[in-house]
Amino acid sequence: MQKRVPLTTSPPRPRWSYARFQQHFAPYIFTSPFFILFLIFGLFPLGFSLFLAFHLWSPLDGLGNWQYVGWENFQLALGARDQFWAALKNTVFIGLLAGVPQHLVALPLAFVIHQSLRRWQGAVSTVLFLPYITNAVAITIVFGMLYSERLGLLNYLISGLGLDPVRWLGNPSMVPYSVAMVVFWRYVGWNVVLYLSGLQAISEDVYEAATVDGASSWQKFFYITLPLLRPMMFYAFTLTIVGNMQLFEEPYILLGQSGGSGGAGLTSATHIFNVAFRDLDMGYASAMSWLLFLAIFVLSMVNNYLFSRGGGRS
Template sequence: MSYRLPARPRARFSYTRWQQRFAPYLFVSPFFILFLVFALFPLLFSLYLAFHLWSPLDGLGNWKFVGFENFALALGAQDLFWQTLKNTVWIGLLAGVPQHLVALPLAFVIHQSLRRYQSTLSTILFLPYITNAVAIAIVFATLYSERLGLLNYARGAFGLDPVRWLGDPGMVPYSVAAVVFWRYLGWNVVLYLSGLQAISEDVYEAATVDGAGRWQQFWYITLPLLRPMMFYAFTLTIVGNMQLFEEPFMLLNDGGGSGGAGLTTAMHIFNTAFRDLDLGYASAMSWLLFLAIFALSMVNNLLFSRGGER
């Protein structure tokens, strides 16, 4: 007589168990799907295209492998890449350095002496950052107008000759940098104010008791304790200025103004990809720009490091 094992009972579907095991993955899946489609895939595809010659008019799959030819072309002495990179760095220095030289002391003054109006001043200073780039370009194009601009009108009131703010190659970087400075100054002020609020008031009170003045407190207390926030703010400035596109594009069109003095690397990549339809070459320049940003960020990290650690 054979003994038959009893059949295992069929597992009943439990919504609670399913919810505990699979619902979290279902809820976070939209982020990963969007990240894969709109971030990771374009990133890997641009790296693939950097080693190929391809125009979107040729259709998918009709690309030609050229190795490092696109990179060699961009790094050649006759290419615009070096000139646009020089323009980008120069405009970035003209706009970025004054931003922090003004934003940090201004944030300190607001935090120490104008605390009652801190919210109002922060809002006013932050408005340019959230203003539409097209509106900014229209306003500054009107200010920079050679004949009808307010700046040249003010110069004429003092008997000075008009300046071709957007027509003179020597003035174009300064004109663009002024717009970038005006737009992002408030952003840096808000960053530094948030850093200042994290510093205990007891430190300043102890320094005041010891006879330290406002300048000594700023130099020996505020700056060292703001070091992490300064590193963060400088990093954002480097990344943003090296990818500068909106302001010069709106003010000077895709040519970068007279003599290409305002043509940034991001604009050159845009022209190569969507005007010349050479996506392989544009992808190679994009990765070279990434390497330049990475190198400058590492230099910034070294400047703010202590004993090799941030």
């Protein structure tokens, strides 16, 4: 009797079902808009900017009509005859003038609000936060009116004291301080809100124990608040470094493309903007953008090192 051999059959194909679609395909479809937008508006501009940094190209020449120049754009930016170093120096100086006082004022002010004004904490925080959410153009125009040499309120008050008017935007030595004051006024409230959120995360039991031990308010501030607030301070300092190194709106509106008298208010971002959209030298502007990114990265790493010393930040 002949032995029957069983036929091999392929496993049945799973039928399409809405539940299977939700499990395997729906997550990718719903998250795809983010990746598509990031690819178009995030990753592609970064890659194209890095590509242009090694080329000579003007938008008027059209796509594809670029000339490879190697490291020439970087060498030009780092040369002693270029304005990049002067603009970077101005940016760092204005950033220090605006950034350091921000935290010297915001941190104690947040501590006072947290300890003594808890009933009015929401209202005070809202008032301090208003300059941050107010349009930067409107703020800068108002400060430009205050800085007016003849009609400004500041010079009116100074003349009332019998002093000569100050050329806030005309004297090169006063320009960095004038710009820094605008930046300080706009962002000090933001830092107060950051520090308030950090203070609210500190347990009240720590302060109560310190009170029982007889600690004063200043001892609580220096020996409890500051050590426990280091992570938030690191975050706030990092935002200040990144924001001040990219400073553009305030000096551009106050002083124009040239950076005011003697170029004292010309920042790196303004210089890059002038080269890119006034001179239409996109390759050179891209090279300076990457150099500015490198400067921000170095300063951020220094900030990270300072805050991580002694085990203050893991």
